[in-house]
Amino acid sequence: MLAIAMLLFYLLAGCAIMRWQLPRKRPVVRIWLGCSLGVLLLMWLPALFAFAFTFGQEAHLYALGALGLLMLIALLARDRQPAARWNQEDTRIAVLWLCAALPLCVLGGYLQHTHVLRPVDGAYNVGQSTYGDLNLHLGIATSLRNAAFPPEYSILPGARLSYPFLVNTLSTSLLLFDLPLRWAIIVPGTLMMALVFTGYLLLARSALGPRRWLVGLAMALFFINGGLGFLYSFDMAGRDFTRVADIFSGFYKTPANQPELNLRWSNVIADLMLPQRTLLGGWTLLLPALYLLRSAIQTRRMRQFFLTAIFAAALPLVHTHSFLALGLCSAGWIICALIQQIRNRRAFLWWFLGSVLYLSAVVLTLLLLPELAFELVLEISPELVLAFPSAYVYYSLALIPIAFVVVMGILLYKEQSKEIIKPLLVGGALYLCFTLALALPQLLSFAFPQTLDSGYLRIQLNWVNNSGGRGMIDGYLWFWIKNVGPAFVLLLCALLDADRQRALLASGAFAIFVVAEIILFQPNEYDNNKLFYIWYMIGALLVADYVGLLWDRLKGLRGRWVLASAFVIVSLASGGLSIAREVISDYQLFTPDAVATAEFVERETSPDALFITGETHVNPVAALAGRRIVCGTDLYLFFHGLDYVEQRRDCLRFYADPAGNLDVLERYGVDYILLGDYERSDHRTAGQAAFDELFERVFSQGGYTVYSARRAAVFPTEPEPQATETMNETPEPTHTLPPAQGDSLDGAWPEQP
Numbered sequence: 202m203l204a205i206a207m208l209l210f211y212l213l214a215g216c217a218i219m220r221w222q223l224p225r226k227r228p229v230v231r232i233w234l235g236c237s238l239g240v241l242l243l244m245w246l247p248a249l250f251a252f253a254f255t256f257g258q259e260a261h262l263y264a265l266g267a268l269g270l271l272m273l274i275a276l277l278a279r280d281r282q283p284a285a286r287w288n289q290e291d292t293r294i295a296v297l298w299l300c301a302a303l304p305l306c307v308l309g310g311y312l313q314h315t316h317v318l319r320p321v322d323g324a325y326n327v328g329q330s331t332y333g334d335l336n337l338h339l340g341i342a343t344s345l346r347n348a349a350f351p352p353e354y355s356i357l358p359g360a361r362l363s364y365p366f367l368v369n370t371l372s373t374s375l376l377l378f379d380l381p382l383r384w385a386i387i388v389p390g391t392l393m394m395a396l397v398f399t400g401y402l403l404l405a406r407s408a409l410g411p412r413r414w415l416v417g418l419a420m421a422l423f424f425i426n427g428g429l430g431f432l433y434s435f436d437m438a439g440r441d442f443t444r445v446a447d448i449f450s451g452f453y454k455t456p457a458n459q460p461e462l463n464l465r466w467s468n469v470i471a472d473l474m475l476p477q478r479t480l481l482g483g484w485t486l487l488l489p490a491l492y493l494l495r496s497a498i499q500t501r502r503m504r505q506f507f508l509t510a511i512f513a514a515a516l517p518l519v520h521t522h523s524f525l526a527l528g529l530c531s532a533g534w535i536i537c538a539l540i541q542q543i544r545n546r547r548a549f550l551w552w553f554l555g556s557v558l559y560l561s562a563v564v565l566t567l568l569l570l571p572e573l574a575f576e577l578v579l580e581i582s583p584e585l586v587l588a589f590p591s592a593y594v595y596y597s598l599a600l601i602p603i604a605f606v607v608v609m610g611i612l613l614y615k616e617q618s619k620e621i622i623k624p625l626l627v628g629g630a631l632y633l634c635f636t637l638a639l640a641l642p643q644l645l646s647f648a649f650p651q652t653l654d655s656g657y658l659r660i661q662l663n664w665v666n667n668s669g670g671r672g673m674i675d676g677y678l679w680f681w682i683k684n685v686g687p688a689f690v691l692l693l694c695a696l697l698d699a700d701r702q703r704a705l706l707a708s709g710a711f712a713i714f715v716v717a718e719i720i721l722f723q724p725n726e727y728d729n730n731k732l733f734y735i736w737y738m739i740g741a742l743l744v745a746d747y748v749g750l751l752w753d754r755l756k757g758l759r760g761r762w763v764l765a766s767a768f769v770i771v772s773l774a775s776g777g778l779s780i781a782r783e784v785i786s787d788y789q790l791f792t793p794d795a796v797a798t799a800e801f802v803e804r805e806t807s808p809d810a811l812f813i814t815g816e817t818h819v820n821p822v823a824a825l826a827g828r829r830i831v832c833g834t835d836l837y838l839f840f841h842g843l844d845y846v847e848q849r850r851d852c853l854r855f856y857a858d859p860a861g862n863l864d865v866l867e868r869y870g871v872d873y874i875l876l877g878d879y880e881r882s883d884h885r886t887a888g889q890a891a892f893d894e895l896f897e898r899v900f901s902q903g904g905y906t907v908y909s910a911r912r913a914a915v916f917p918t919e920p921e922p923q924a925t926e927t928m929n930e931t932p933e934p935t936h937t938l939p940p941a942q943g944d945s946l947d948g949a950w951p952e953q954p
Contacts, residue, residue, distance in 0.1 A: 204380035207261070208243065208388070214268055215239030221279035222504060228287050229294050230492075233399050237489045240393065241515050242268060244367040244482070247374055248518075251350040256370065258377055280504060293413070294406060301417045302398040305424060305470070309394035312475050312783060317390070318383040323793030325825075329452065329786035334476040335386075336790075336824040337837050342372040343382065343827025347808060351646070356823055356833025357845050358811065358869075363647045364841055367518045368482030382825065386478075393485045394474055398424070400488030401738070407492065408706065408742045412749055418769075419745035423469060423738055427775025428684040430456030430464040434778075448778055455779040463674045465665050465727065466684035468776045469734065471783035480731060483520020486512050487735070490527055494632070498538045498705075501624035506632040513632070514639035521648050522722075522731035524640065526713050530739070533712035535629045537705050542622050657724045657842055664718060664729055685737065686772045688744045695747035703743055710739035725840045791821055794903030798877070799825035801900045802907065810872040813852060813865070813910070815886070817879035821905075831869050856886040859895055866910045873899070874908040 216235030223231060246264035247256065254260045316328035317335065327335055344355035345366070352362040368389075375385040398420075405419040434444045434456045447454040458467040467473060474481045490512035497505035513531075516524035661670050666680040674680070681689045696707055717732035748768070755761040791799070799821035802812075811829045812822045818834040832838075832848035839845075848869075855865040865871070874896060880886050881904060889906070896908035 204375040204378035207378060208375065211243040211268070212236050212239035214272055215242060218272060218275040220284060221275050222508060224280050224282050224284035227285055227291055229291050230403055233396065233403060234489050237396050237400065237485055240396065241486055241512065243374060244371050244519060245515055248350065248367060248370055255347050255349050256345050256373060257347040261374060261377065297406070297413050297416060298399065298402060301420050302402045305398045306395045309470065309474070310391045313387045313391045316475060317386045323796060324789050325791040325796060326787055327790045328783055329788065330472050330476040330783055332788050332790060333818065333836065336818050336820065338369050338478045339382070339824040340827065341366055341369040342376065342385065343825065344829065345370055345373045346376060346827060355827065355829045357838055357843055357848065358829045360843055361647070363650065365479045365518050365520055368478045390478065390481065393481045397474065397481065397484045397488060400492065404488060404492050405742055405745070407495065409746055415745045415749045418748060419741045422688050422744055422772060423741040425773045425776035425780065426466060426737070427457035427468050427779055428464065428466045428686045429775065430459060430462070431774040431778060433459070433462055449782050449785060455782050456775040457779040463666065463680065464684060465730070467730070468779040471779050473734065479520045483516060483523030486516055486519060487523045487527055491530065494531055494534065497628055498534055498625065501628060503628055503631060506628035507635065510632045510635040513636045517640050517643040517648055523735065526732050526735040529712040529716055530709035533708035534705055535625065537708035538625055539622055541701055542625065659721050660719060661721050661726065662719060665726055668726065687768055688741065688772055691744045691747050692740050695743045698747065698750070703746060706739055706743055710736050710743070723840065724842055790819060791825065792878070794905050795821040795877070796825070797902050798900065798905040798907065802826040802828055806873060811870055812873045812875055813855060813871045814875040815856065815877070815880040815883060816849065816852065819879065822875055831871065853885060856880060856883070859887060859891055871910045874910050876906045876908065878904040
C-alpha cells in the first residue's frame with residue numbers, strides 16, 4: 202500500500218502545481234497535465250538524489266522533501282487569476298472521453314494484465330509483443346534497487362546504462378516499497394497508457410474544434426493504425442485461407458508488420474505502447490509538451506513556455522527519440538508562427554530557406570566527411586586540435602554557420618513589427634535555453650557517447666524502404682501509401698489545402714518526417730519509426746480535419762456515407778486485426794522452474810552477486826531477480842551500440858570447457874554459475890557432469906541448476922593453452938538483424954517461442 206500511496210501523492214502534487222500555475226485552463230486539462238507532471242516528478246526526483254546516495258528508500262525520502270519544496274515554490278509563484286470552473290464544455294469533453302478514450306484505456310489495462318508476467322500454474326506467461334522486450338525492462342527495473350548512480354547495464358557490468366532508464370525506475374520505486382514485480386510494471390504502464398489516450402484526445406480537441414466526431418476519428422486513425430497490409434492477407438483467401446488464419450495463430454504474421462512484404466507500420470497500441478515502455482513514458486511527457494507549446498504560441502504566455510520546457514527537459518533519459526521529435530516539431534511550429542506574423546514574409550522566407558539549405562549542407566558535410574573537416578581545422582589551427590578531442594573540433598564547426606544565420610536573422614528582425622513577434626521570440630528563447638540547460642548534461646553524459654562514438658549515426662534516404670542503402674524496395678509513394686493507408690493520401694491533400702491552422706501543424710510534423718527520412722540514429726534502422734509515429738501523431742489531426750472539410754463539401758452527395766465507411770474500414774482493418782491478435786496471444790515466457798530459480802536467487806544471494814549465464818534473453822537471473830550477469834544477449838546489447846564481443850567470447854569458452862577456462866571466473870569476479878534450459882540445449886556447452894565435478898550445487902530444480910563459483914579449484918594465474926585454442930575457435934557474434942518475424946523498438950524480436 203505504501204507504493205500506491207506514494208504514487209497517488211505525486212499525482213495529487215502534480216495536479217496542485219498545475220492548479221496554481223495554469224488556473225485559466227479547463228479543469229479536465231489541469232487534471233491531465235497535473236497527473237502527467239506527477240509521473241515526471243516520480244521519475245526524476247528520486248533519481249536525482251540517487252546520484253548522492255543510492256536508488257533506495259533514503260533517496261525517495263529526500264525526493265519527498267524536494268517535492269514539498271517545489272510545491273511551495275509553485276504556490277508562491279502562482280498565477281493569481283481565479284481558477285476556471287467546471288462548465289458545460291468540460292462536461293462535453295468528459296462525455297467524449299467516455300466514448301473515445303475510456304474503451305482504449307480498458308483495452309490497455311487488459312493487455313497489461315495478459316502481457317506482463319501473468320501467472321499460470323507456477324509459470325509466467327506474456328503476449329506476442331512483450332515476449333521480446335519485456336525482459337530488458339524487467340532486468341533494468343529489478344537491478345536498479347539500491348543501485349549507485351549513474352547506473353550500469355546489469356547485462357554488461359562496467360558499461361554505463363545509456364539506454365533511457367527513468368521509465369523503469371518508476372517501477373523500481375514501487376518495488377522498493379513492496380509492490381510485487383508484476384504490479385510494479387502493470388500499474389505505471391496502465392496509468393501512462395491512460396494519460397496518453399487522454400492527452401491525445403485533448404490535443405485533438407484543441408486542434409479540431411467542437412466537432413467531436415473528428416476527435417474520435419483522429420484517435421482511431423492514430424491508435425488503430427496499420428495501413429493496407431490486410432489486402433495481402435486476404436488476397437485469394439477463397440482458395441487459401443492459411444494467411445488469414447496465420448494472423449491469429451502465427452508469431453508476428455499480423456498485416457501491420459510483415460517485413461518480407463515491406464509492411465513496417467506496426468500498430469501503435471499492440472506493438473509500441475504495450476511492449477515499448479520507454480516510448481510509452483516518452484509520449485506521457487511529449488503530449489503535455491505539445492499541448493502547452495501550441496497553447497503558448499497562440500497566447501504568447503511565458504508561463505506556458507516555461508512549463509513546456511520542464512516537460513521537454515525531462516525527456517532525454519525517459520525517451521530520447523521523443524526529445525528529438527519534440528525539438529524538431531518545436532522548431533517547425535515557432536518558425537511557422539513567426540512567418541505568419543512577420544510583415545515582410547518574402548524576405549523572411551528567403552532568409553529561412555537559405556539558412557536551412559546552408560546549415561543542412563554544413564551538417565551533411567560534417568556527418569559524411571568528418572575526416573575532411575578535421576584535416577581542414579588541422580591546417581588552420583594545429584593547437585586547437587591538440588587541445589580538444591577531434592570529435593568536438595569538427596562538430597563545433599557548425600557553430601560558425603549558426604552564428605552567421607543568427608546575425609542575419611537579427612538584422613532582418615529589426616525591420617519587422619516587434620510588438621507582434623517579440624513575445625514569440627522571447628518565449629521561444631526562454632523555452633530553448635531552459636530546455637538545453639537541463640537536457641544537455643543528460644545528452645552529453647548518456648545519449649551522445651553511445652550514439653556518436655559508436656558511429657551508428659548515418660545517412661539513409663527513405664528509411665527501411667532503402668534498407669542498408671541498397672536501393673528502393675517499393676516505389677517511394679507506394680511504400681508510404683501501403684504502410685500508412687489512405688490517410689497518407691489525404692495528408693498530402695491536406696497540405697495542398699492548408700490554412701494557417703493546418704500549416705502550423707504540418708510545419709512541425711514534416712520537420713520530423715524530413716529528418717527521419719534522411720538520418721538514422723541507431724544500429725537498427727527500424728528504430729526510426731519512433732520519430733515517424735510522432736509525425737503521424739500530428740498528421741492524423743490534419744487528416745481528420747481534412748476529412749471534416751471533405752464531408753462538408755460533399756454535402757448532398759448520397760454516396761458520401763459509403764465513401765466515409767470505406768475510408769474508415771480500409772484505414773482501420775490492419776490495425777484492428779493486429780490488436781485482435783494481441784488480445785488472444787499467449788506464450789509462456791518463464792517456466793515454473795525458471796520462476797523458482799529466480800525466487801531462490803533473489804532470496805539467497807547478495808544483491809551485488811555476479812552470475813555467468815548463457816546468452817538467452819529469457820534469463821530469470823537478470824530479468825526476474827535483477828542480478829548482474831557477465832554478458833547478456835545480442836538482441837539487446839548489439840542494438841544499444843555496446844562493445845561486448847570479449848565478454849561474449851569468454852562466456853562461450855567457459856561453458857564449452859569449464860575446467861580449462863576457470864580464468865574467466867576470476868577475471869570477472871563471478872560468484873555463481875547458472876546451468877539452465879538454454880545452456881543445456883546449447884551444443885557448445887559441456888555436459889552437466891563437467892560442472893558437477895568442479896562446483897558445488899547450491900540450487901537445483903528441473904532444468905535449472907545454480908553453482909557456487911567460489912567452490913572451484915584454485916584458479917590458474919594464466920589461461921591454459923587449451924583455453925586459448927578454444928577462444929580462437931569461438932565464433933564471433935553475428936551482428937545482423939534477426940529474420941522477418943517483426944522488429945522490436947528496443948532491440949530485435951527473438952525467435953518464435
